[in-house]
Amino acid sequence: MDIVIAGAGQVGFHIAKQLSEEKKHVALIEKNKDKAAFASENLDCMVINGDATNIDTLKDAGCDSASMFIAVTNSDEINILSCLLVSSNFNIEKKIARLRNLEYTKPFSSNKGIGIDFIINPEVEAARSIINSVNFGASSDIIIFEDTDIQMRGIYINKDSPLLNKNINDIKRTINKDFIISSIKRENGDLIIPKGFSEVKEGDYIYIVAKRHIMEEMLEKLGKARIRIKNIAIFGGSKIGLMAAKGLKGKNRNIKIIDKDYEKCKDISKECPKAIVINGDASDADIFEEENIADFDVVITSTGNEEINLLSALYSKNIGVKRSIALIDKQNYTTMASKLNIDSVVSPKLSAVSSILKFIRKGNIVGVYSIFGGEAEALELSISNESNFQNKKIKDIKLPKNTLIVAVSRKSQTIIPDGNFRIENDDRIVMFAKKEDIPEIEKMV
Amino acid sequence: MQIKTVVKFLSLLTLIISVFMFIPLGFSIYYKDGAQLGFIIPSTIGITLGLFGILSLKTTKDQLSKKDGFLLVTLSWIIISLIGSLPYIISAHLSITNAFFETMSGFTTTGASILTDIESLPKSVLFWRSLTHWLGGMGIIVLAVAVLPILGIGGIQLIKAESPGPTVEKISPRITETAKYLWFVYFMFSVIETILLLLGGMDLFDALTHTFGTMATGGFSTKNTSVAYFHSAYIDWVITIFMFIAGANFSIHFKLLTGKFSSLKDNELRFYALIVIIAVLLVSIDISKNYSNFFEALRYGAFQVVSIITTTGYATTDYEKWPHFAQSILFLLMFIGGCSGSTGGSIKIIRIYTLLKQSINEIKYHIHPKGVFSLIINGQMVRKNIVYSVSGFFFLYMATFAIVALSVSLFGVDLITALSASAATLGNIGPGFGNIGPTDNYAFLPSIVKWILSFAMLVGRLEIYTVFVLLTPTFWRK
Numbered sequence: 001m002d003i004v005i006a007g008a009g010q011v012g013f014h015i016a017k018q019l020s021e022e023k024k025h026v027a028l029i030e031k032n033k034d035k036a037a038f039a040s041e042n043l044d045c046m047v048i049n050g051d052a053t054n055i056d057t058l059k060d061a062g063c064d065s066a067s068m069f070i071a072v073t074n075s076d077e078i079n080i081l082s083c084l085l086v087s088s089n090f091n092i093e094k095k096i097a098r099l100r101n102l103e104y105t106k107p108f109s110s111n112k113g114i115g116i117d118f119i120i121n122p123e124v125e126a127a128r129s130i131i132n133s134v135n136f137g138a139s140s141d142i143i144i145f146e147d148t149d150i151q152m153r154g155i156y157i158n159k160d161s162p163l164l165n166k167n168i169n170d171i172k173r174t175i176n177k178d179f180i181i182s183s184i185k186r187e188n189g190d191l192i193i194p195k196g197f198s199e200v201k202e203g204d205y206i207y208i209v210a211k212r213h214i215m216e217e218m219l220e221k222l223g224k225a226r227i228r229i230k231n232i233a234i235f236g237g238s239k240i241g242l243m244a245a246k247g248l249k250g251k252n253r254n255i256k257i258i259d260k261d262y263e264k265c266k267d268i269s270k271e272c273p274k275a276i277v278i279n280g281d282a283s284d285a286d287i288f289e290e291e292n293i294a295d296f297d298v299v300i301t302s303t304g305n306e307e308i309n310l311l312s313a314l315y316s317k318n319i320g321v322k323r324s325i326a327l328i329d330k331q332n333y334t335t336m337a338s339k340l341n342i343d344s345v346v347s348p349k350l351s352a353v354s355s356i357l358k359f360i361r362k363g364n365i366v367g368v369y370s371i372f373g374g375e376a377e378a379l380e381l382s383i384s385n386e387s388n389f390q391n392k393k394i395k396d397i398k399l400p401k402n403t404l405i406v407a408v409s410r411k412s413q414t415i416i417p418d419g420n421f422r423i424e425n426d427d428r429i430v431m432f433a434k435k436e437d438i439p440e441i442e443k444m445v
Numbered sequence: 446m447q448i449k450t451v452v453k454f455l456s457l458l459t460l461i462i463s464v465f466m467f468i469p470l471g472f473s474i475y476y477k478d479g480a481q482l483g484f485i486i487p488s489t490i491g492i493t494l495g496l497f498g499i500l501s502l503k504t505t506k507d508q509l510s511k512k513d514g515f516l517l518v519t520l521s522w523i524i525i526s527l528i529g530s531l532p533y534i535i536s537a538h539l540s541i542t543n544a545f546f547e548t549m550s551g552f553t554t555t556g557a558s559i560l561t562d563i564e565s566l567p568k569s570v571l572f573w574r575s576l577t578h579w580l581g582g583m584g585i586i587v588l589a590v591a592v593l594p595i596l597g598i599g600g601i602q603l604i605k606a607e608s609p610g611p612t613v614e615k616i617s618p619r620i621t622e623t624a625k626y627l628w629f630v631y632f633m634f635s636v637i638e639t640i641l642l643l644l645g646g647m648d649l650f651d652a653l654t655h656t657f658g659t660m661a662t663g664g665f666s667t668k669n670t671s672v673a674y675f676h677s678a679y680i681d682w683v684i685t686i687f688m689f690i691a692g693a694n695f696s697i698h699f700k701l702l703t704g705k706f707s708s709l710k711d712n713e714l715r716f717y718a719l720i721v722i723i724a725v726l727l728v729s730i731d732i733s734k735n736y737s738n739f740f741e742a743l744r745y746g747a748f749q750v751v752s753i754i755t756t757t758g759y760a761t762t763d764y765e766k767w768p769h770f771a772q773s774i775l776f777l778l779m780f781i782g783g784c785s786g787s788t789g790g791s792i793k794i795i796r797i798y799t800l801l802k803q804s805i806n807e808i809k810y811h812i813h814p815k816g817v818f819s820l821i822i823n824g825q826m827v828r829k830n831i832v833y834s835v836s837g838f839f840f841l842y843m844a845t846f847a848i849v850a851l852s853v854s855l856f857g858v859d860l861i862t863a864l865s866a867s868a869a870t871l872g873n874i875g876p877g878f879g880n881i882g883p884t885d886n887y888a889f890l891p892s893i894v895k896w897i898l899s900f901a902m903l904v905g906r907l908e909i910y911t912v913f914v915l916l917t918p919t920f921w922r923k
Contacts, residue, residue: 002618024617026618033828040601040615041605044618044619045618045619046615046617046618
């Protein structure tokens, strides 16, 4: 499959990396010379230095034979324009555009004929993740699979964790509930899909898959009891912060939005009349005291500055806020954040990558969630008649080595399966795989 | 530093080179020239060591860093030259110094030889000698990347460290495919040239070995008198044309094969053609009194000019008997070389072209101090850092040339020979002037000089930076 991507920013770079590692032919168009040179040196793909709205550049990138076009430049207008150009000049099956401005989303998504098949808005995705996280107690990173009761949560193992230095079999015996530890990311960066004797060590970041009520019990055992979230403080009235605020209002919640820009505060107070809007700086300690932030249940840091987001989320936890959620894109910060006891990290760019990947995958794959910065993916598949998996026991399916089937949902019932479980038609399964095995799985389903 | 991955890669290369030894082994059995052991022993050692290295070492997924890339590429070339020299030692009874010199000269496509009587060697050894050219020409790392998809992203760094020219052009989205296409084009041209040479009356052995020498811009012949042995205008012209092709960018060849004729507008290609045409005309006019008519002068002139500028080093005549003007032109051509992405060596057309354009701009700046002039090549603006890198390269190249010439003359070699030996090995050309002219060889030089020149060949083939970064203390610091 040939894919042309316009824009080598974080999202474009990430998607190109992911797809080229899956042995797809990727061409990347980037206007900025330095960015183009960087991408060319670090990615196994073709990089064209030029404008995505230039028809010759598009031709050079191989739009004649490509089957997908992904426009993820910084500018909404360029993304729209390049998609329109591509659809009127080339015969490309799927065109994807990233549009930040919500005003654009409507007219373009309502009319498919105009040339964009899929619109992705990273801000909306990020706000949705924040809302999900808060609604489930904001106690950890959370991935919710569609139409199932299953959740996947990331948990950092510190030196007080009850799971410390136990192997998977021991943990299963002591907790004795239906759950699966789907992956372990070691402190040195190794990613393991664990077997029975794999041991959980200090500094690990593990992903657990379980049903909702079991997950809550487990979190309680792990020292993260579910709390009722009532008081929410949002630092930074960015688009994401504002969308999250709107999504979280109601249920007697008390929302406070703090932004350093006075004019912006005015706008926010107009749009969210119920929230209390404070004009102040997140990096200023006094504001925490004045506004009594320490007594809040959750702090969401969504300013435009990642460093401030990280530090103020950390500071909030230190002064006694129960949970904190930080908006962070840089991957090295993401890893650091979970070590620093920040409960949940939301990355707009990674969520954009996830939803684009989801769209790219074949029809049988209904959900894709990339984790650990794209090193592994949780895939949600539906089993059709032609599937290789149908009517087979899990242990008889020849899956790549580091792949795990973590959950099966059948007729609105969710099962955490073992090796003897038989997959049937119309099942939906959730699978966990390392990125290098993705192409093989794609072939199987 | 990823020692394990580096060692594993080196094992792989050892394995590849050892497998290629089966071809001369086949010739050896066919000709019954008694050189079989010379290939059986090294390839057994190579395959054992290679397999052991590959199977016993686990690679981590971590990418090779740039540093690892430089080290790995330099080590690769040294190691294959060591293994490649074994057949000479075992079957041709050469000393280690001579065998290493000959192999390095082969892989780097220099074509400088220490053999006084080439035809006395077993045919299979001569075949191996030419095969080293062919393998080294397009690059062994490029070959490894093409046949072993495991390298993925690290591949581009390695290819960059190995391949000629300041930048590497990706002709396909995937680097393994780019490498495959380049080898494919190289292979195709080799097949065509072999057929044309067969039609000219050569036997398969001669056709193959001379094709290897031409396409790799190497210059090893299987005859004592080089291509002059054949006394055929047809063969001279075929080799001239294919040397010219091998000195041009293989990415452009690929684009032409796929029907993109607009790539003929490439600035470097045109400048290359222009230099060749001017030099051929000047030389041919100057030497016309040495030959019976102008067309004969043109035949010898064109062959020699193309042979030197593409850094091949074949000879059809003793150009040291030519007038001084023609000789001076040939000497200067030694510092130009082929295009980027070709199999040729030396400084490369693109660098000369960039520096030329930049110096014209500098002159303009003197007239209009506040003027703005940009350096445009192929319709693209060239960034400052490329110009800096090219100027740095030019200086280092000339400095290395001077230092090698100086150290060679320190061991009692005369001025002309020392200067031309330095230029001919650093530029991967082969024959020079004085005592190492087209009718002479490098055999008489003292051992130490041969080692210095072997080093110069490696530095020249890997384009200075790759080897020199290893010599800086900063490289080894954490």
